[in-house]
Amino acid sequence: MTQSAFRAKLLTFTGDPAQSPDAAVFHEDGVVIVEDGRVAASGAWSALKDRVSDGASVQDLRDKLIVPGFIDTHIHYPQTDMIASPAPGLLPWLETYTFPTERGFADEAVAADTARFFVDELLASGTTTALVYCTVHKQSADALFTASEAKNLRMVAGKVLMDRHCPDFLRDTPQTGYDDSAELIARWHNNGRQMYALTPRFAPTSTEAQLEACEALAKAHGDIFIQSHVAENLDEVAWVKSLFPRQRSYLDVYDHYSLLRRRAVYGHCIWLDDEDRRRMAETGAVAAHCPTSNLFLGSGLFDFAKAQETQMPVTLATDVGGGTSFSMLQTMNEAHKVARMGGHHLTATRMFWLATAGAAQALDLADKIGTLAPQSEADFVVLDPKATPLLARRTARADSLEELLFAFALLGDDRAVYETYAAGARVHSREQARR
Structure with a gap:
């Protein structure tokens, strides 16, 4: 079993934010643990750090946001x-x-x-x-x-x-x-x-x-x-x-x-x-x-x-x-x-849901993609709030999750995508693409 861990801000969903105020699940310091292409666990770093094995590859992305693909x-x-x-x-x-x-x-x-x-x-x-x-x-x-x-x-x-x-x-x-x-x-x-x-x-x-x-x-x-x-x-x-x-x-x-x-x-x-x-x-x-x-x-x-x-x-x-x-x-x-x-x-929170968990639910694929839930396929995106000077300036002043996501939605584009993962494997790196 191959394990990788990604420590970052995390956003995932348990339902439609328009229906439930608790549907968006956000961790300021979170971790996604991936084993054999699937999410083994995700949540607060403090709660899950002991589940990260000694030999696991751990990426420190705490200045970035991980969302489902x-x-x-x-x-x-x-x-x-x-x-x-x-x-x-x-x-x-x-x-x-x-x-x-x-x-x-x-x-x-x-x-x-x-x-x-x-x-x-x-x-x-x-x-x-x-x-x-x-x-x-x-x-x-x-x-x-x-x-x-x-x-x-x-x-x-x-x-x-x-x-x-x-x-x-x-x-x-x-x-x-x-x-x-x-x-x-x-x-x-x-x-x-x-x-x-x-x-x-x-x-x-x-x-x-x-x-x-x-x-x-x-x-x-x-x-x-x-x-x-x-x-x-x-x-x-x-x-x-x-x-x-x-x-x-x-x-x-x-x-x-x-x-x-x-x-x-x-x-x-x-x-x-x-x-x-x-x-x-x-x-x-x-x-x-x-x-x-x-x-x-x-x-x-x-x-x-x-x-x-x-x-x-x-x-x-x-x-x-x-x-x-x-x-x-x-x-x-x-x-x-x-x-x-x-x-x-x-709202931006609902737009992120529509583009991830909401789409997976509508497509009858909620058990496979769209969230960071355990056993889901490990498809996720690492977003960079400092991708452009304007985005960095605005996100530094964000006082809520909604403000952070709204800045990504209104000011972001492909430059904000730092890395993309499919089934736990990195399939895009902004830094490598620039070389």
């Missing part, structure tokens, strides 16, 4: 190279930049190179788990999983399904999409720390036949994830209404094909109505809120108050490349502002 619930790895591309809206952006870029992933070398860079960029931002969209090409998913497996990450990904309203070079069929997805599920789902997500891009780019194929796959594999987009943009909502006139709403299209359930994650969820939100709450389907993307593309403002009122599960996501940063700290920054525009105050 961030979980990004909606991101497109093929769009890494087209991030920050100008366009007047979602649909022109897809046609001008997204589809031409994704065409290149027919080349296995392009897919492999992008996947490696993408994974390293996630880790540099403190993200240890993500729900990742690949392209329509089967090899794009193989490339992403291979890059993730090399770092022993807990990753969820899937090949995109599109059989209409897209260029011919990105089009599959209901049968080929089914066959490729089934093959990838067999190869990657629950293979080590890799997990598969059935990935119809969004309702307009799948025929009824393809959505029926998705329904069959989802029923055959009850523990896989499902990911897609819903109600992001008003033009898109109107388009879906014209394509599926018999369904009550955009969300109802997915419900009709039995694609709302636990582990089903839908990006954006801006233009839902209360019945949609209640349906998501009833089924356990998750809304992945993507604030930087929604602002960049002018899609609209996510309604936190109504989501909370209906108890619809919500997580945070970057949505690169519509999103403009890989950093979950920067995503928190924009999420706070979006919430304020809707009259809702989103």
Whole structure:
């Protein structure tokens, strides 16, 4: 048994800070003890120091903060190279930049190179788990999983399904999409720390036949994830209404094909109505809120108050490349502002929960990731409150945990990530990256 210990300020969660004032657990002088890739214990140094074995490696990080690894619930790895591309809206952006870029992933070398860079960029931002969209090409998913497996990450990904309203070079069929997805599920789902997500891009780019194929796959594999987009943009909502006139709403299209359930994650969820939100709450389907993307593309403002009122599960996501940063700290920054525009105050403590334990709970992975609880997989991030002169000046004046976390969320980015660990192994070091 190999033991390592990390002494630092610690933050973890036992529940939603919006529901319980004691849900955020903070130790000014804490320790995480890791054995064979899992958390053996975490808590106050004074209470646990005798559990640190004589031969253990002990890192003294007392001037830094350890939090569970961030979980990004909606991101497109093929769009890494087209991030920050100008366009007047979602649909022109897809046609001008997204589809031409994704065409290149027919080349296995392009897919492999992008996947490696993408994974390293996630880790540099403190993200240890993500729900990742690949392209329509089967090899794009193989490339992403291979890059993730090399770092022993807990990753969820899937090949995109599109059989209409897209260029011919990105089009599959209901049968080929089914066959490729089934093959990838067999190869990657629950293979080590890799997990598969059935990935119809969004309702307009799948025929009824393809959505029926998705329904069959989802029923055959009850523990896989499902990911897609819903109600992001008003033009898109109107388009879906014209394509599926018999369904009550955009969300109802997915419900009709039995694609709302636990582990089903839908990006954006801006233009839902209360019945949609209640349906998501009833089924356990998750809304992945993507604030930087929604602002960049002018899609609209996510309604936190109504989501909370209906108890619809919500997580945070970057949505690169519509999103403009890989950093979950920067995503928190924009999420706070979006919430304020809707009259809702989103605390930093709750944003950290949404990006860690809250996401793990919503994804049905709370026994594996998202906290520093004993036996959880040892995925965590070391944050540096002195990463920049401004952050150092502000955090030195923080009088509470909320103020400290708020400074990280509003002033932090990848520079604040000192180290990232996956299954107890260091997979990113800021100091080494700078050399």
